[in-house]
C-alpha cells in the first residue's frame with residue numbers, strides 16, 4: 001500500500017502501530033542513513049550555534065533569512081506524517097524520528113552507537129547534555145531528564161524481552177545536574193502479569209548520584225501475543241572499553 005513516501009510502503013499493522021517497509025536496496029538505505037545522519041548532526045550544531053552566538057544583529061537577520069531559504073529547499077520534497085516505524089533489512093524497527101535517539105531528529109540527545117545500549121540486565125545511556133537542554137542555569141532541565149528516563153525504561157524492558165508502554169513515571173531529583181556528561185542506567189525489577197516495575201539512576205560527570213526514577217510499564221492489551229517488531233541495538237561487546245551495566249558501578 002502506498003503512503004505518499006516513494007521510498008517506503010505500508011507493510012502491516014500491529015495493534016496501533018503501522019510499520020512501513022523500505023523499498024530501497026540495503027546499500028542505498030545505508031547511504032541514505034549516512035546522509036541524513038550528517039544532516040541531523042549539522043542541524044544540531046546549528047541549533048547549538050544559534051543558541052550561543054553573539055554576532056551582531058545585522059548578521060543575525062541575514063542568517064535567519066539564509067536558514068529560512070535552506071528550510072524551503074528541504075520542504076520541496078517532504079513526507080507529511082511523522083517518521084513512525086520503518087522495517088529495515090536486518091529485521092529491526094527503525095525509529096528515526098524518536099525524540100531521544102532518532103537518527104533524523106536533531107532534538108535527540110542520544111547520538112552515536114555508544115550513547116544508548118542494552119545488555120542482559122538492562123540499558124544504559126551516556127549522553128552529552130549541553131546548552132540546548134538547560135533548565136536551572138547551567139543545569140539539565142528536569143523534564144529533559146524525565147524524557148531520557150522514559151526512553152531508557154522502554155529500552156531496558158525491551159533488552160530483557162518485557163516491553164511495555166509507560167503508565168507511570170516518578171522522578172526523584174536529588175541534586176542539580178550540571179550540563180555535560182550524564183550516565184543513566186535502567187533495569188527491570190519486577191514482572192507482574194502485564195505490569196513491569198522499573199528502576200533507574202542518573203549520575204553526573206563526576207559520578208554523583210543526581211536522580212533516581214521508577215516506572216510502571218504495562219504491556220498493552222493490543223500488544224499481548226502480537227509479533228511486534230522492536231529496534232535492534234548493537235551488542236554491548238561490539239563496543240570498546242568498560243561499559244558494564246552493573247547499576248552499583250558508576
Ligand SMILES: CCCCCCCC/C=C\CCCCCCCC(=O)SCCNC(=O)CCNC(=O)[C@H](O)C(C)(C)COP(=O)(O)OP(=O)(O)OC[C@H]1O[C@@H](n2cnc3c(N)ncnc32)[C@H](O)[C@@H]1OP(=O)(O)O
Pocket residue numbers: 017085093095150151154163164165166167168193194195216218219220221222223228229230231
Ligand atoms: C512502547 C510500546 C509500543 C509498541 C510499538 C511496537 C514498535 C516498537 C518500536 C519502537 C518503540 C519505541 C517506543 C519508545 C517509547 C518511549 C516511552 C513512551 O513514551 S511510552 C508513551 C507514554 N505512555 C502512553 O502513551 C501510555 C498510555 N496508556 C495506555 O496506552 C494504556 O493505559 C496502557 C497500555 C498503559 C494500559 O492499557 P491496557 O488496556 O493495555 O491495560 P489495563 O487493562 O488498563 O491495565 C493493565 C494493568 O495495568 C494497570 N495500570 C494501567 N495503567 C496504570 C496506571 N497509569 N497506573 C497504575 N496502574 C496502571 C491496571 O490497573 C491493570 O492492573 P491489574 O492487572 O488490574 O493489576
